[in-house]
Amino acid sequence: MSTTRLGAHDLLALVLDTGSYSSWDEEPVDVRPGPEYAVALASAREKSGVDEAIITGEGLLRGRRVAVVAGEFAFLAGSIGVAASDRLTRAVRRATAEGLPLLAAPVSGGTRMQEGTVAFLQMVRITAAVTAHKAAGLPYLVYLRHPTTGGVLASWGSLGHVTVAEPGALIGFLGPRVYEALHGRPFPEGVQRAENLFAHGIVDAVLEPERVADVLDRALTVLTASRTPAVPSLPTDLDSLVENAPAWDSVVTSRRKERPGIRRLLRYAARDVVPLNGTGAGESDPGLLLALARFGEVPCVVLGQDRRGQTETRPMGPAALREAQRGMRLARELHLPLVAVIDTPGAALSQEAEEGGMAGEIARCLAELVELRAPTLSVLLGPGTGGGALALVPADRTVAAEHGWLSPLPPEGASAIVHRDVSHAPEMAQAQGVRSTDLLRAGLVDRVVPELPDATVEPEAFCRRLGAVLQHELATLLATPDDERHAARLERFAALGQVAEPAI
Numbered sequence: 263m264s265t266t267r268l269g270a271h272d273l274l275a276l277v278l279d280t281g282s283y284s285s286w287d288e289e290p291v292d293v294r295p296g297p298e299y300a301v302a303l304a305s306a307r308e309k310s311g312v313d314e315a316i317i318t319g320e321g322l323l324r325g326r327r328v329a330v331v332a333g334e335f336a337f338l339a340g341s342i343g344v345a346a347s348d349r350l351t352r353a354v355r356r357a358t359a360e361g362l363p364l365l366a367a368p369v370s371g372g373t374r375m376q377e378g379t380v381a382f383l384q385m386v387r388i389t390a391a392v393t394a395h396k397a398a399g400l401p402y403l404v405y406l407r408h409p410t411t412g413g414v415l416a417s418w419g420s421l422g423h424v425t426v427a428e429p430g431a432l433i434g435f436l437g438p439r440v441y442e443a444l445h446g447r448p449f450p451e452g453v454q455r456a457e458n459l460f461a462h463g464i465v466d467a468v469l470e471p472e473r474v475a476d477v478l479d480r481a482l483t484v485l486t487a488s489r490t491p492a493v494p495s496l497p498t499d500l501d502s503l504v505e506n507a508p509a510w511d512s513v514v515t516s517r518r519k520e521r522p523g524i525r526r527l528l529r530y531a532a533r534d535v536v537p538l539n540g541t542g543a544g545e546s547d548p549g550l551l552l553a554l555a556r557f558g559e560v561p562c563v564v565l566g567q568d569r570r571g572q573t574e575t576r577p578m579g580p581a582a583l584r585e586a587q588r589g590m591r592l593a594r595e596l597h598l599p600l601v602a603v604i605d606t607p608g609a610a611l612s613q614e615a616e617e618g619g620m621a622g623e624i625a626r627c628l629a630e631l632v633e634l635r636a637p638t639l640s641v642l643l644g645p646g647t648g649g650g651a652l653a654l655v656p657a658d659r660t661v662a663a664e665h666g667w668l669s670p671l672p673p674e675g676a677s678a679i680v681h682r683d684v685s686h687a688p689e690m691a692q693a694q695g696v697r698s699t700d701l702l703r704a705g706l707v708d709r710v711v712p713e714l715p716d717a718t719v720e721p722e723a724f725c726r727r728l729g730a731v732l733q734h735e736l737a738t739l740l741a742t743p744d745d746e747r748h749a750a751r752l753e754r755f756a757a758l759g760q761v762a763e764p765a766i
């Protein structure tokens with residue numbers, strides 16, 4: 263657990279460029295304090311050196327102008343009353359009006375008890391201001407400090423596009439002391455800790471204050487990158503390098519354990535990668551990796567099925583698709599292109615998956631991807647088996663690795679249905695048109711990226727080749743007006759299958 267409590271100004275000194283902070287604060291107007299509260303306010307001012315529990319202002323983060331709102335624990339535990347809320351909401355509205363990214367660093371005992379219900383309802387007002395900021399497409403990044411509790415966690419502490427927490431920080435809805443007093447027993451140890459929230463997909467990272475600037479800088483590099491990057495050209499011979507190998511070769515090749523997946527694609531072909539964690543709402547599934555990143559100059563949200571996180575005993579569950587929907591929401595809110603990477607032997611078929619709403623999550627992914635106003639690109643990187651793969655398919659453009667393939671179930675399963683054995687899998691794969699080249703011909707894939715001869719033996723070169731294609735495709739999509747791109751997407755879905763030859 264954290265032993266030191268960094269003051270708000272100390273934190274800003276660590277995060278912002280030296281000497282760049284300037285305050286936006288006006289003198290607070292205390293709300294009808296009774297005599298006791300007036301004494302408490304006076305003593306808090308003297309003890310903390312600040313005039314309210316919130317300080318606001320602007321500064322430079324690695325040279326980039328940002329707005330900041332931060333809690334001060336030494337002032338009545340950073341609790342929020344009307345004056346603190348006035349200041350906070352004024353700063354949020356100013357950040358929105360000036361088009362600035364907003365960094366929030368709450369630390370709080372929640373609603374200020376001395377101000378009661380009116381203070382409690384300030385959380386609505388603050389949420390409205392933060393929501394308007396996000397609706398303007400502006401980044402809202404949160405660093406949860408020790409301790410953050412009550413209505414603060416239940417409003418502006420939990421609304422970040424990206425949320426990071428201080429190591430050991432107590433972060434919880436109800437303070438443990440209050441819980442114990444109300445229930446006569448202590449709250450379970452370790453539950454309201456930053457690390458436990460990370461383990462449950464509620465915060466994206468746990469970071470020392472000294473490391474926060476680096477991560478925020480990377481995140482803002484992606485989030486504030488130009489949405490009109492130059493369109494890089496592509497080598498002209500890509501198509502001619504693709505072989506017409508039998509479908510079964512692709513199935514076997516794509517299943518190789520060493521085949522590069524989403525992680526190596528990001529390592530070799532992306533920059534400014536900011537891994538996110540979980541749904542932000544209490545679930546995390548290692549079968550899906552969510553990140554902010556750039557391919558070349560082009561910023562995007564990446565959601566990729568991670569084969570390393572999908573095993574026979576723990577296949578990709580419905581939480582992975584809820585995590586994917588978080589990525590889709592981020593793309594929508596920030597108008598960032600979305601890259602959805604398909605690489606799955608299939609979603610979980612189990613009691614938990616059924617009870618977790620697997621089929622519904624697939625449907626919700628499809629619905630969101632059909633409707634999403636941001637540019638979308640799906641990538642068929644490896645096996646694309648069943649509904650778990652389908653969930654990430656719909657996009658403005660689809661790119662496939664040469665040995666990527668897509669089918670309603672594994673070819674062995676198709677063989678079992680038709681032939682009552684699995685030995686006809688190779689011919690079923692061929693007949694069902696699962697290969698990237700079959701999908702290209704059918705108009706379901708727009709471009710195939712060659713493997714020379716197999717991504718497993720040239721992982722870095724292959725990932726860079728694919729990365730160059732992604733850059734080109736994403737920049738081209740960004741150059742197309744939203745309405746035009748969305749109309750073309752709907753037409754594409756409406757025409758699905760209309761041009762394909764019957765498979766069997």
Ligand SMILES: CC(C)(COP(=O)(O)OP(=O)(O)OC[C@H]1O[C@@H](n2cnc3c(N)ncnc32)[C@H](O)[C@@H]1OP(=O)(O)O)[C@@H](O)C(=O)NCCC(=O)NCCSC(=O)CC(=O)O
Pocket residue numbers: 338339341370371372373374375376382409411412413414416432435436437438439440
């Ligand atoms: C935040 C804490 C874990 C910090 O514990 P610590 O032991 O470090 O510090 P502490 O308790 O001595 O607190 C420091 C000083 O701040 C005061 N203090 C703490 N929380 C306060 C609050 N919400 N309003 C006014 N004062 C508050 C304490 O009385 C104390 O004052 P002094 O120094 O004078 O003794 C604890 O204070 C706590 O559990 N607070 C309540 C958290 C909570 O349940 N909030 C929900 C509120 S309702 C809400 O927010 C609405 C909602 O839930 O939606």
